[in-house]
Amino acid sequence: MNVVLKNDLLLRALLREPTPRRPIWLMRQAGRYLPEYRATRARAGGFLQMCTNPEIACEITLQPVDRFPLDAAILFSDILTIPHAMNLGLEFEAGEGPRFERPVRSAADIDKLGVPDPGRELKYVIDAVSLVRRELGGRVPLIGFAGSPWTVATYMVEGGGSKTFGVIKRMMYEAPRDLHRLLEVLAKSTIQYLNAQIAAGAQAVMLFDTWGGVLTPAQYEEFSLRYMAEVIDALTRQADGRRVPNIVFTKGGGAWLKKIAAIGCDCLGVDWTTDLATAQLAVDGRVALQGNLDPAALFATPEVLRAETLRVLASYGDGPGHVFNLGHGITPDVDPERVALLVATVQSHRLVPA
Amino acid sequence: MNVVLKNDLLLRALLREPTPRRPIWLMRQAGRYLPEYRATRARAGGFLQMCTNPEIACEITLQPVDRFPLDAAILFSDILTIPHAMNLGLEFEAGEGPRFERPVRSAADIDKLGVPDPGRELKYVIDAVSLVRRELGGRVPLIGFAGSPWTVATYMVEGGGSKTFGVIKRMMYEAPRDLHRLLEVLAKSTIQYLNAQIAAGAQAVMLFDTWGGVLTPAQYEEFSLRYMAEVIDALTRQADGRRVPNIVFTKGGGAWLKKIAAIGCDCLGVDWTTDLATAQLAVDGRVALQGNLDPAALFATPEVLRAETLRVLASYGDGPGHVFNLGHGITPDVDPERVALLVATVQSHRLVPA
Numbered sequence: 001m002n003v004v005l006k007n008d009l010l011l012r013a014l015l016r017e018p019t020p021r022r023p024i025w026l027m028r029q030a031g032r033y034l035p036e037y038r039a040t041r042a043r044a045g046g047f048l049q050m051c052t053n054p055e056i057a058c059e060i061t062l063q064p065v066d067r068f069p070l071d072a073a074i075l076f077s078d079i080l081t082i083p084h085a086m087n088l089g090l091e092f093e094a095g096e097g098p099r100f101e102r103p104v105r106s107a108a109d110i111d112k113l114g115v116p117d118p119g120r121e122l123k124y125v126i127d128a129v130s131l132v133r134r135e136l137g138g139r140v141p142l143i144g145f146a147g148s149p150w151t152v153a154t155y156m157v158e159g160g161g162s163k164t165f166g167v168i169k170r171m172m173y174e175a176p177r178d179l180h181r182l183l184e185v186l187a188k189s190t191i192q193y194l195n196a197q198i199a200a201g202a203q204a205v206m207l208f209d210t211w212g213g214v215l216t217p218a219q220y221e222e223f224s225l226r227y228m229a230e231v232i233d234a235l236t237r238q239a240d241g242r243r244v245p246n247i248v249f250t251k252g253g254g255a256w257l258k259k260i261a262a263i264g265c266d267c268l269g270v271d272w273t274t275d276l277a278t279a280q281l282a283v284d285g286r287v288a289l290q291g292n293l294d295p296a297a298l299f300a301t302p303e304v305l306r307a308e309t310l311r312v313l314a315s316y317g318d319g320p321g322h323v324f325n326l327g328h329g330i331t332p333d334v335d336p337e338r339v340a341l342l343v344a345t346v347q348s349h350r351l352v353p354a
Numbered sequence: 355m356n357v358v359l360k361n362d363l364l365l366r367a368l369l370r371e372p373t374p375r376r377p378i379w380l381m382r383q384a385g386r387y388l389p390e391y392r393a394t395r396a397r398a399g400g401f402l403q404m405c406t407n408p409e410i411a412c413e414i415t416l417q418p419v420d421r422f423p424l425d426a427a428i429l430f431s432d433i434l435t436i437p438h439a440m441n442l443g444l445e446f447e448a449g450e451g452p453r454f455e456r457p458v459r460s461a462a463d464i465d466k467l468g469v470p471d472p473g474r475e476l477k478y479v480i481d482a483v484s485l486v487r488r489e490l491g492g493r494v495p496l497i498g499f500a501g502s503p504w505t506v507a508t509y510m511v512e513g514g515g516s517k518t519f520g521v522i523k524r525m526m527y528e529a530p531r532d533l534h535r536l537l538e539v540l541a542k543s544t545i546q547y548l549n550a551q552i553a554a555g556a557q558a559v560m561l562f563d564t565w566g567g568v569l570t571p572a573q574y575e576e577f578s579l580r581y582m583a584e585v586i587d588a589l590t591r592q593a594d595g596r597r598v599p600n601i602v603f604t605k606g607g608g609a610w611l612k613k614i615a616a617i618g619c620d621c622l623g624v625d626w627t628t629d630l631a632t633a634q635l636a637v638d639g640r641v642a643l644q645g646n647l648d649p650a651a652l653f654a655t656p657e658v659l660r661a662e663t664l665r666v667l668a669s670y671g672d673g674p675g676h677v678f679n680l681g682h683g684i685t686p687d688v689d690p691e692r693v694a695l696l697v698a699t700v701q702s703h704r705l706v707p708a
Contacts, residue, residue, distance in 0.1 A: 164685055166650060173654030173662075216626050216648055254609055255628060272570050274609060294570055296520060300527030308527075311572075331518055 003138035010072040010141050014245035014267045016288050016321035023071035024346040028329030029064040030076045036063050047092040051078050054127035061132045068343045072140050077125055079147030079208055082189050083156045085116035103159035107178045115189045118196030126200045133201035144202030146194050148209035149186035150224035165214050187227040191234040198236045198244050206247040213252020229263035257282040272327030276315040288321035295326045298334045302341055309345045318351050357492035364426040364495050368599035368621045370642050370675035377425035378700040382683030383418040384430045390417050401446040405432050411482035422697045426494050431479055433501030433562055436543050437510045439470035457513035461532045469543045472550030480554045487555035498556030500548050502563035503540035504578035519568050541581040545588040552590045552598050560601040567606020583617035611636040626681030630669040642675035649680045652688040656695055663699045672705050
């Protein structure tokens with residue numbers, strides 16, 4: 001593991017250290033828009049089969065990094081590995097999204113949940129991390145990740161994806177203490193899980209809070225942010241002889257950036273509905289920012305895509321601490337040529353030293 | 355039509371005039387959570403059949419006002435009546451949401467669209483407005499409504515509901531002038547439609563911008579807000595000898611309230627993700643505010659529902675200009691008894707005169 005990291009732009013930007021240019025990676029960069037991904041998926045037989053097989057997860061993780069000069073790899077996995085390890089009967093039906101056979105609906109259901117041992121029930125993830133680090137050979141850093149406790153809980157309680165989150169919100173209003181117990185188990189599980197990823201070689205970690213934005217401001221603090229703070233606080237901060245930066249991303253959390261920055265994370269993900277200039281004012285230089293091109297800009301003509309990319313670069317200005325990314329995951333129907341153009345545009349944009 | 359309005363709390367609050375207590379109505383108050391609505395729907399045969407039959411639309415509009423002492427009726431209709439009148443083949447499949455047989459995808463498709471005549475293709479809506487006004491007999495004011503041009507366009511271009519809005523965003527990036535032409539036709543149609551509703555007796559009107567929140571700040575101004583401003587600017591302001599107030603509601607638009615207030619509307623709808631105290635700071639007394647209880651709070655125990663309702667009342671303070679509502683439409687699985695409790699809680703809360 002003591003291979004020298006050849007490109008550490010991501011890690012420096014996450015810690016707000018100066019870099020000659022901005023690093024770029026893309027949420028869901030190892031995904032269905034790549035023909036090589038679709039080929040691997042057809043061979044593997046399904047999404048869960050890919051996640052749970054370290055060799056396949058490694059292969060998919062490397063695909064976008066082999067194709068484009070991206071500045072980071074992110075582990076190919078899913079935010080539902082923890083509830084999968086809790087034995088809730090996770091299934092991914094084609095085109096349907098995740099489904100749990102045994103959703104968590106009662107205090108008794110919550111009592112049954114244990115904290116999964118990353119070395120056992122989640123060993124396939126940890127093995128994939130080690131394998132990717134070895135295969136990367138120090139080309140770029142590897143990002144590990146987990147879902148936020150709140151976001152993972154929504155799937156466990158709803159039994160899958162939701163539009164209204166009626167079931168978990170009912171639990172929140174009727175039995176808030178039960179929900180807190182569930183979130184507590186998830187926070188503990190997430191800490192052990194991310195620290196195991198770091199021990200296996202993840203050089204940065206990210207918390208995906210995809211559904212924090214469906215809460216009121218007070219609920220967000222009580223049911224989502226509080227548990228992310230607990231996780232961030234307990235993360236291993238030093239590994240491989242260097243600091244392990246972390247990223248927190250609440251989709252739809254543009255109004256709460258100042259509060260999120262205060263939990264002690266290194267970098268905030270920002271979705272495309274908030275200007276980076278506005279986000280910078282909110283966090284006042286305390287954290288780095290990651291984002292935030294509208295993923296749909298990848299459908300534009302090359303000229304418009306280039307202009308939109310330059311607009312995002314300009315919205316951050318020339319200061320340190322910007323990791324270029326989309327404002328949400330890349331969608332399956334994107335032309336990989338557009339991604340090549342995006343990466344080239346960001347990487348040819350030099351930062352003027354202060 | 356010159357029946358005296360017995361309860362004008364809504365109209366006064368929308369214009370920021372003092373009221374002894376706050377008015378309350380609920381988005382989608384005439385809806386599936388009511389057993390009488392489900393009975394009428396079963397009899398009518400389907401959603402579109404209910405919308406297009408003035409007698410049935412009137413009957414449904416009155417159901418919540420007959421059951422609860424609500425301070426306003428809102429016309430039972432749909433935001434897709436305009437594209438329905440444009441002959442795009444609208445269908446509502448059970449549990450599937452709206453579908454257009456002939457979505458609008460090209461410049462040629464847009465060329466074919468005309469501005470519907472409210473007195474002909476939309477006569478069923480206008481007739482329903484007249485009928486409701488007559489049947490209400492001045493008990494409470496009647497709110498008319500339309501979708502925002504952007505929101506209606508998303509359904510027309512996507513061919514139905516969407517999660518990613520990939521098709522219309524592709525049009526936005528690749529052919530923005532085509533999209534502007536579509537929005538222009540929709541703005542013109544919306545102006546004629548809402549003014550016809552006002553002429554027929556609507557005493558306030560609301561623009562529902564359900565999907566403005568999926569845009570970047572710059573796109574929101576260019577593709578949604580601009581056309582809502584055009585509509586608001588062209589509305590009839592005086593009817594029945596009094597001012598006709600309007601409400602603009604962009605779901606997920608919490609960061610843009612100041613900009614929305616500047617288009618000259620009377621009241622802003624606020625979803626539950628923004629505190630009313632924060633919203634008041636943003637609009638600085640220029641407009642009234644409508645909202646914003648989390649619709650899921652209706653699943654809570656009576657004690658918690660009451661506490662959440664008082665919290666929303668307190669978050670606005672005692673000043674004029676608050677119309678109590680949910681932060682989004684009421685969901686089908688709510689117990690009507692909870693609605694009764696909510697209405698009673700809001701209506702028993704007296705405002706202290708300044």
